[in-house]
Amino acid sequence: xxxxxxxxxxxxxxxKIAWVRQYMPLLRGIEEEFSKTKPFAGLKIxxxxxxxxxTAYLCRVLAAGGAEMHVTGCNPLSTQDDVAAAxxxxxxxxxxxxxxxxxxxxxxxxxxxxxxxxxxxxxxGDLVNLMHTKYTHLIPNVIGGCEETTTGIHRLRQMANAxxxxxxxxxxxxxxxxxxxxxxxxxxxxxxxxxMRTTNLIVAGKTVVVAGYGWCGKGVAMRAKGMGARVVVTxxxxxxxxxxxxxxxxxxxxxxxxxxxxxxITVTGCRDVIRAEHMEKMHDGAxxxxxxxxxxxxxxxxxxxxxQEEYTARENIRGYVLPxxxxxxxxxxGRLVNLASGDGHPAEIMDMSFAIQAMSALYLVEHRDSLTPxxxxxxxxxxxxxxxxxxxxMGLEFDxxxxxxxxxxxx
Numbered sequence: 001x002x003x004x005x006x007x008x009x010x011x012x013x014x015x016k017i018a019w020v021r022q023y024m025p026l027l028r029g030i031e032e033e034f035s036k037t038k039p040f041a042g043l044k045i046x047x048x049x050x051x052x053x054x055t056a057y058l059c060r061v062l063a064a065g066g067a068e069m070h071v072t073g074c075n076p077l078s079t080q081d082d083v084a085a086a087x088x089x090x091x092x093x094x095x096x097x098x099x100x101x102x103x104x105x106x107x108x109x110x111x112x113x114x115x116x117x118x119x120x121x122x123x124x125g126d127l128v129n130l131m132h133t134k135y136t137h138l139i140p141n142v143i144g145g146c147e148e149t150t151t152g153i154h155r156l157r158q159m160a161n162a163x164x165x166x167x168x169x170x171x172x173x174x175x176x177x178x179x180x181x182x183x184x185x186x187x188x189x190x191x192x193x194x195x196m197r198t199t200n201l202i203v204a205g206k207t208v209v210v211a212g213y214g215w216c217g218k219g220v221a222m223r224a225k226g227m228g229a230r231v232v233v234t235x236x237x238x239x240x241x242x243x244x245x246x247x248x249x250x251x252x253x254x255x256x257x258x259x260x261x262x263x264x265i266t267v268t269g270c271r272d273v274i275r276a277e278h279m280e281k282m283h284d285g286a287x288x289x290x291x292x293x294x295x296x297x298x299x300x301x302x303x304x305x306x307x308q309e310e311y312t313a314r315e316n317i318r319g320y321v322l323p324x325x326x327x328x329x330x331x332x333x334g335r336l337v338n339l340a341s342g343d344g345h346p347a348e349i350m351d352m353s354f355a356i357q358a359m360s361a362l363y364l365v366e367h368r369d370s371l372t373p374x375x376x377x378x379x380x381x382x383x384x385x386x387x388x389x390x391x392x393x394m395g396l397e398f399d400x401x402x403x404x405x406x407x408x409x410x411x
Contacts, residue, residue, distance in 0.1 A: 002088040003111065005081040005097040013086030016053040017060075024054070024351035025393040026386065027061050030358050034065030039362050041066030044141075046117035048109060048127045049148060050078040050339050051096045054350040056087045061358055063092060070115045072108040074123040075293075076100040077332060077340035113138065119361055120145030124293045125152035132159070132166060144168035144364040144371060146357055150183070150214070151269045151293035153375075160375045168371040170360040172353070175378035177386045179215050182353040186345030187338065188219025191265065191291045192227070194342035198316050198331055199287065204228030209261035211254065212268035213240040216291060220265055221249055232257045234273075254278050265337075266290045266297035276302040282328060289331035291338060298334045316341050355386045 021028065034040075045062055049055045051073035063069050071087065073079040073096040081098050088094040093115070095108035109126055116138050120127050122145055131139060144167050147153050153173050159165040173179055196203070208229040210221045221231050225248065233244040234254045241251045257264075258278040262285075266273045269292050276299060290297045303320050304310065313319035318330045332340035344350070359382050364371065391398055401411070 002092075002094045003097070003108065004084045004088050004094055007085050007089060009082035010085040010089040011082075013053070013056070013080065013082035013084070014089075016080070016083055017056045017086055020053045020347040020350075021057050023347040024057060024354075026351045026355040026389050027057060027358065029389065030355060031061040031064045034061060034358075038066035039365055040119075043118040043143075043365070044068045044070065044115050045119045045121060045361070046112045046115060046127060047071040047121040048074045048112065049121060049123040050074055050336075050344055051084050051087075051094075052078065052080045052339070052344055053083050054344065054347055054354065056083050058354040058357060059087060059092055060090065061354075062361065065358075065362075067119075068115070069093065070095075070112045070117065072096045072112045073100075073105075074126060075336055075339060076102075076105045077335050078344070080343075110134070116141045118143050119364060121148070121357060121361065122146070122152055123148035125155035128152070128159075128169065129155065132164065136166075139166050142167045143368045144170065144376075146170045146172045146360045146364070148353070148357065149173050149293055150179075150216075154269060156375050165375070166373050168364065168374055168376050170364065170376045170378060172356050172360055172378060175356045175360075175386075176383045177352045177390070178356050178378075182345060182349050183215035184219035184222075186219070186349035186353075187216040187267070187291060188223040190338035190342055190345045191220050191267075192223050194337040194340070195263070195265075195287075195289060195331065198314070198337075198341040200314075201287075203263075206230070206262040207232060207260050209234065209254075209257045209264045210249075211264070211266040211273045211297070212270075212292075213237075213244045214267070214269075216267045218247075220267055220291065221247070225249070229263075232261065255281070258282050261286060264288045267292055268297060269293065271296040272299050273297045275299045276306060279303055279306070279322075279328060282326070284326040285329070287329045287331065288334070289337040289341075290334050291336060293336065295334040298330065300330065300334050303328065303330070352386060352390055355389070356382065359386065 045067045070093045079096045079098045084096050095111040113135050208224040209232045211234045213233050213235050224231050232250045235241040258281040307320035309321040311319045320328045
């Protein structure tokens with residue numbers, strides 16, 4: 001039985017889902033195909049992804065394919081209660097609400113896994129971690145799973161290297177049609193959407209410090225530059241640091257950037273990126289936020305310990321008054337700012353990402369007898385098929401090789 005805040009919110013959530021569906025032609029096509037072929041008939045899918053409108057539509061696409069869906073969110077602040085209500089009203093088992101405590105969040109994950117899933121769709125690795133710790137007795141039911149984000153893939157690789165991963169997991173985030181677009185253009189736009197709607201401040205003229213220059217960091221820095229900010233990048237990888245320099249950005253350690261930054265955005269997937277010694281150097285009014293999956297990139301316990309006073313400066317903005325009178329502001333409790341303070345990535349971007357998810361789940365079912373417990377890349381043909389569908393949906397065509405060209409290239 002679903003656990004949500006208020007089922008009467010369903011009409012509002014339904015409008016959100018209808019809106020994004022209009023701009024997700026790939027998923028609409030897959031939904032039509034799945035409705036006919038029913039590839040997931042008789043199977044249970046446990047899903048933990050940010051519970052907002054695009055995810056809701058993915059759940060309906062998988063359900064159209066015959067799956068019995070059991071779903072929850074992957075972040076306590078990214079669940080939209082009206083969307084959760086709409087999904088529940090449509091007959092899908094939902095366990096999620098906005099602002100869940102740590103205990104409630106874990107209970108929702110457990111409620112989803114209690115169904116004994118055959119396929120797991122994870123975002124950050126919490127479901128897979130619970131399966132390998134608390135629900136090991138259900139592992140024989142699992143065909144495999146799909147991981148949506150970089151942080152989850154880091155956790156999976158650690159398990160695979162240690163020999164503890166007990167079922168195959170498809171690395172959705174590593175697909176070109178996911179990270180090249182979702183991480184760069186999706187994060188790049190949605191992070192600034194969350195920041196601007198939360199702060200109501202101008203970006204132009206500010207010094208923006210972007211911690212991490214992976215695909216997400218590239219997108220965040222690119223959009224900041226486009227809006228007139230001075231951009232500083234901090235990195236641990238010297239190759240990426242050079243890339244940032246050649247892309248036109250200043251590069252320096254966080255210890256130096258802390259002295260000049262107006263707005264700090266962490267997007268590394270690591271912990272303690274902004275620490276007490278950095279906060280000691282920040283000017284009055286500096287704003288900190290995080291775009292990594294977990295709220296560990298900013299050392300909030302250290303900031304809380306140092307502050308003489310805490311207060312709500314504005315909805316979703318926490319103010320910290322330090323002993324010398326400086327005020328530092330943290331957005332969305334240090335959680336994913338684009339989802340905890342916004343609606344997440346644009347629908348057209350998630351259309352590609354979730355098309356990869358849906359096709360990866362199909363791949364698991366079709367190859368269930370030949371897969372072994374390991375991390376599995378998204379097949380290249382899946383990537384290219386999704387890209388081709390996206391181009392066609394945009395009304396665009398692309399060249400193909402002639403037989404002579406294929407022979408010349410040895411294809």
